[in-house]
Amino acid sequence: MQPSISVITLAVDDLAKAVAFYQEGLGLPTKGIVGNAERDTQVAFFKLNNNLKLALWPRQSLQRQTGCSVTGHGVLLSHNVATRADVELILNTVSAAGGVINKPAHEQPWGCFGGYFTDPEGYTWEVTFNPKTVG
Known part of the structure; x- marks a missing residue:
């Protein structure tokens, strides 16, 4: 079996x-937004590349559905x-x-050009250009 990630879910x-x-x-x-809030199934899906999807799910609903504590932003x-x-x-x-810009666009020490931001829910993103992958 080839391992793959098909959905990245963020608790919001x-x-x-x-x-x-x-x-x-x-x-x-x-x-x-699809699903039913009263049944803890409300979610939104976003199409990414290569059949990868991003899902946003209310934190409390996700906790109830999974039985796991969903705290922090370690992503x-x-x-x-x-x-x-x-x-x-x-x-x-x-x-x-x-969004909040944590670090504006700059030359990164590994040869890329990028910056970092945090979305309104506190998840951190990197936006980067890698000149080695061009062409």
């Missing part, structure tokens, strides 16, 4: 606000882009949509 405190951020701030396609998600200009564009867009 405000589902509508989180959906708006990912849809408007990052331009991720979604059908919006760094990386978004690789095609150009240096794309790094700047995305950081500006997410900032305007409510």
Whole structure:
């Protein structure tokens, strides 16, 4: 069996606000919020690449569904882009949509150009351009 990740699920405190951020701030396609809040099945899915999906699920619902404590933000998600200009564009867009820029775009010590932001729920993202992967 070939291991793969098909869904990355993030627990959020405000589902509508989180959906708006990912849809408007990052331009991720979604059908919006689906499921039933009373049955703890309310969730939003976003299509990523290679059949990978990002799911946003209300924290309390996810805790009840899984029986696990869902606290903290120990996740760094990386978004690789095609150009240096794309790094700047995305950081500006997410900032305007409510994200917090933790570290602006800069030359990174490993030869990439990137920056870091935190979304409104506190998850940390890296936006990076790697010149070695161009062409």
